[in-house]
């Protein structure tokens with residue numbers, strides 16, 4: 082949850098910083114949340130995407146100059162479908178992508194509600210990006226770019242139109258988030274607790290990175 | 293919702309969420325419903341603080357005094373995790389531990405003759421402790437060495453103790469332990485709630501002391517762990533596991549009726565719609581006519597603006613008051629958590645005093661516990677009925693969990709869950725069904 086310290090590299094060269102961030106995906110069912118993650122993490126796209134069985138979260142690292150930004154990406158696992166997402170889901174998230182489907186106006190309205198919810202519930206200072214997905218279906222568009230752009234601007238959100246199918250803007254949106262995330266914070270508010278592991282004594286106690 | 297499921301689970305308390313997770317992982321199609329709009333039922337942590345005051349019908353708190361309401365997560369049922377106990381094993385083997393962070397509870401204390409004493413964590417503390425006299429310390433040390441060396445499957449380590457035929461009481465007598473040491477051992481180390489165990493086989497006592505010392509060995513300060521943001525994180529973690537394996541979640545959904553055909557369940561009815569299933573799992577509140585009340589538990593939440601006196605300013609602690617010390621039949625437990633666990637605002641502490649109800653004046657019963665706390669800013673008392681199911685579910689296909697008991701940790705909670713799982717599926721849970729991807733963490 083917190084930015085985790087990484088071991089020094091064995092060869093004397095200056096180690097690059099590695100910062101880890103929790104990123105959550107939000108949005109109406111079927112807008113393409115899991116597909117965006119799958120495209121970003123594995124470079125794949127499935128026409129008939131099933132929810133990612135068994136994955137607590139997926140991780141992917143982007144390099145920005147001398148900093149490696151590691152995303153711990155949480156997908157809703159369908160719990161948003163009947164408005165049954167647990168507060169734990171947002172807990173400690175430093176970034177969020179709120180997704181809608183550009184061919185479906187309702188999903189855009191729902192996205193606005195998620196943004197409000199985040200602003201109310203999530204960590205103050207969370208970086209929020211709005212993604213208008215399924216850009217490849219431009220001919221069937223019902224949400225105009227201008228409208229979303231204006232909304233995003235007024236609410237201080239990053240905004241891009243994406244396609245998990247063609248991979249348009251997928252890496253770009255994660256990169257834009259990575260750039261906006263603060264990478265020099267030493268006092269991260271996340272808990273400083275320990276995660277439990279199997280072998281005795283080998284528990285990692287977390288400390289903050291990015292010194 | 294008007295589909296067909298293998299299992300429908302009602303209530304998102306910890307027990308139901310663990311069950312839901314295990315069932316989904318085993319490939320069952322699960323629908324999980326809660327009448328409340330939040331996760332956790334009885335095992336929720338209440339937030340913001342205003343909710344807690346409302347729940348108990350007390351005038352809303354002052355933000356200036358209590359800090360931001362959102363910074364509070366107050367448990368309704370106090371418990372700690374044993375570091376080497378069943379719940380930790382379940383968390384690790386299911387991977388749910390990845391969603392959570394824990395802290396060790398700083399101190400563990402025991403009450404004797406009106407004062408509290410630190411439960412020694414090592415030889416050095418044991419030798420300097422005022423808990424026992426010098427000769428008793430020697431006898432106790434011999435007893436601990438015996439327990440440490442004891443291996444249940446190796447009779448050579450049993451010395452001349454037959455752990456199944458000898459009672460706990462006889463074992464104490466064999467080592468010459470006095471009444472106070474017996475109280476301390478049975479209640480502060482073996483964590484028995486009352487004295488019924490003394491006539492049971494010594495093997496059980498030995499096993500429990502080993503759990504205590506193995507737990508202590510994991511993280512040092514005490515054998516107990518507590519999750520950041522409160523115990524309410526636990527059910528949410530297992531619910532997410534269930535969802536990841538395909539479980540469907542519906543909160544804020546009233547349940548009108550559990551539908552039977554003949555003697556077995558066939559589904560549930562909500563808002564006039566029936567969802568069909570082969571089995572139903574629920575907590576006692578969803579079907580009052582199939583459970584019996586077997587007791588009551590009193591729990592008193594106390595907000596303090598200081599640590600508990602005489603605990604070296606510990607930010608988290610447990611104090612056990614063995615029944616004999618206060619002429620009762622069951623122990624009183626005091627637990628303390630605080631801002632360091634993200635459950636209260638800066639400078640605030642949440643103490644909880646709890647016990648099994650024995651008289652018609654339960655609040656008076658827990659007075660010895662309340663008296664240890666120093667000044668109390670706000671007190672919320674609840675008395676809950678303890679229910680058990682009247683049948684084992686084998687015919688009815690309705691599997692009801694027991695209420696949360698007065699014990700201070702989650703061992704009995706997990707035993708109930710594992711027992712229900714076995715009754716319902718006819719097999720033990722197979723942890724190898726969980727695929728933990730190696731690519732992350």
Ligand SMILES: Nc1nc2c(ncn2[C@@H]2O[C@H](COP(=O)(O)OP(=O)(O)OP(=O)(O)O)[C@@H](O)[C@H]2O)c(=O)[nH]1
Pocket residue numbers: 108109110111112113114115116117127128129130131132157158159214215216217218243244245246247
């Ligand atoms: N044409 C097109 N289809 C997409 C795109 N992204 C996702 N899809 C399809 O949309 C459907 C839903 O995608 P998912 O990724 O499962 O959507 P989700 O938001 O994760 O849905 P839930 O898990 O139900 O909340 C699948 O059939 C995908 O193949 C896209 O960019 N273009």
Ligand SMILES: [Mg+2]
Pocket residue numbers: 114115116131132133156158159
């Ligand atoms: Mg999905």
